[in-house]
Amino acid sequence: MDGLGAREKHINFVSNHNGSFPSDIILSTLPAPLSVALTSVVLPLLLPTRYVLLQYCSRIWIHLLIETLTVVCPILLSFTLLSCSTVLNPIILLLLITSLMICAPKWWNLNIPVLNRLFSFPLPGKKPSFLTNYRAGMNLATAICILAVDFSVFPRRFAKTETYGYSLMDVGVGSFVIANGLVGSSQNQAAKAWSKSFPLLLLGIFRLISVKLSNYHEHVTEYGVHWNFFFTLAVVKVAPSLIKTNLRPIVLSFALLAIYELGLKLGLETWILSDYPRNNLISANREGIFSLLGYMALYYASCELGDYIKISRTLFKEWLRLLMVLICLSFLGWICLHCCESLLGIPSRRLANTSFCLWM
Template sequence: MSNIAATLKQQKEEFVSGLTGGSVSEINAVTSVATVAIVLWSILQSRQSFFQSYGGLAFVVDYSLNVAAILLSVTLYSNSPLLLCLLLAAPAAVVYVLPPNRTSSRRKPRVPPRADSKTAKQLDPLPLKPFLTTYRASMLVITCIAILAVDFRIFPRRFAKVETWGTSLMDMGVGAFVFTAGLVAARPVLKERAAGRSVPVMRRIVGSLRHSLPLLVLGVIRLLSVKGLDYAEHVTEYGVHWNFFFTLGLLPPFVAAAQAALAYVPSYAALALVTVGMYEMALETTGLKAYILTAPRVDLISQNREGIFGFLGYLAIFLAGQDLGMFVIPRKLNPRSNAAPGAERNTLLLTMGVWASIWCGLYALSTSYSYGFGLVVSRRLVNLPYVLWVAAFNSASVLGFCIVDTIFFPAFYNASDPKTEREAYLTATSRVLRAYNRNGLALFLLANLGTGLVNMTFNTLEATRFTSMAILVAYSFVLTVVAVALDTYEISIKL
């Protein structure tokens, strides 16, 4: 037992010394590239209506800003992401100071500052909001790029998933994927509440199994293909047989069962904290942490202990995302409010800012050695600080995209009828990002298949910088073309 404790202590000391994973500041610097690219896209659209007539040039620029820029930030510019931000910010400043395209601006729909009560009733109480589309799609693009780029030497090892302790870009990616899934899952719950329906827990669980089955099947397919093709894998990531699709597939029924607990806790956020808090207590006060990290793999449970026990942390992340969705998706925070659209938007921004601050504060409390609990982030354990880190980062990201949205496309929030609102939504969102958002899970599956195909075809570890970039650009471009093609033909693949 003393040897186990010594091993855990040494691993923590390595993390504190900076020997494992990348720093939070590096992750923020890389993801800031996506934000600056969105700002440049927004300026081109709002000032010059560059993407209003969507042709070949518009698609190339759209892809370059929202996909290729992210690819560059984790490869060629991985050591100087701030330089890439400056290279994107410079043309943004130039375009912003240029006179706006008056011809295009005259074609834009004019909307009154407020909608009258009769018309407002026709608006969807749960509209598609541009900043949510942008946020969700950007996280998906980063994830799809990273799962292949990690196999090349041009992708820094510090961005790959850490072994046990620490933070990295890909550690955030997997958490962000679950968080966004939770955010989207708030929509059907809001629809039920708006309709005044109360679905029994067992019926809700049975219904959720319909969404789980395809994901569980994909998990089995991935398991068989990985074992059959002898594909490289890290057992300490999820276990011997477990994979991310099993985690995604088991979330719906467990979340459905958790609905019953809302009679005793005030919100999904509270339920998330209770769930991960109890799990963290078990890690710290029992032998569970040592079991997960050091136990021999002798049976089915011990072989897949990371996936089985870490699922509790992912469940908490999903619930935290669902809590955010409960107030960012609706048109109004208070359905009975008669406040002007501008006031509603400001209230939403303030509420999002408060919650982002709460998650950041809790994360700081959990990790501080001076005035907190002194815990260390571990994606392998999916422990309390990891859950809080993911919730804080993603809440702040959603807030950032909402601020950009508010500055450049206020017309969406002042729309007076569904048609005008739809036009404003299309104007305020990238065609590429809309396409990724529309078929997110299907594209994630396609990205996994593409990753496997590339690894079976090329020796990625021996690829030169030129070859690596050529493959990654081709991969991301093909994935984007498929996404836009599906969107063009109005095809939605539900898994």
């Protein structure tokens, strides 16, 4: 009886959440990019100390210690102990970064001619490091959230929403699809796509079997009776290789969203979110199966953005222009999200509707 009561308490603890506000989610995730900037400032300042210590310990351990303090700790604290001060956390990091930059002697020698020459400074045309930083930060934040969500130190407003709303863990779901799209391609070869998705299929099957055998609590209304997010990621990787077309990825994204949103408004949304019996394979997994259309649209949009980011650039000013374009796209996305909320409704991770894709 006590075990049953504990199980019910745990189910209630991780269920029926409505999320938070977009601004709260953004502020809570700001320490992730700021921590990368902090590391970039701290490492040069500690270079002399690092080389002195090299005779006693290896370089990797010094880097590991520094990056644990400057990358892992800010994100961990922002999601847990310091989650009540989402505005204060990024401000503290910004002040710390600014103070360290002022203290660095190399910044004193910068003058106007040097800054002017910076715009014509050549940069190697390699894979952008900010994509690597984004994916690493996303994986770290996801690991923290998954491990912390079962404990009271993790705010309930950050847990996955039940049906509609904004939450930190919902962002993590969409971010995985975006990360795959940014570095992937909308025209992958089938064999290559299958080889990349096969481990995800195995993970999905392993999770399905282990959850059923252990009788661990599963949220059926999240993806369905048998479906899970590993299957979603696997299908999203394979499906583009099966769709042979000359259309741009962004066109396919808009087309999928239009078709899916029309279906939702014609009754599909009501059926997916209803208590309709799960008496066959499709109805049992309706959330996972039909949300694939939304995640596919998000993947194609990310592929389009990734194609633009991966254009060869050799000058600093070209990367600065890319930054301006990304900022403008962000503002445009916020405007579209506001309009979409008014016309179509608020985001739903469970549906992966148009508002959810724009929010991502």
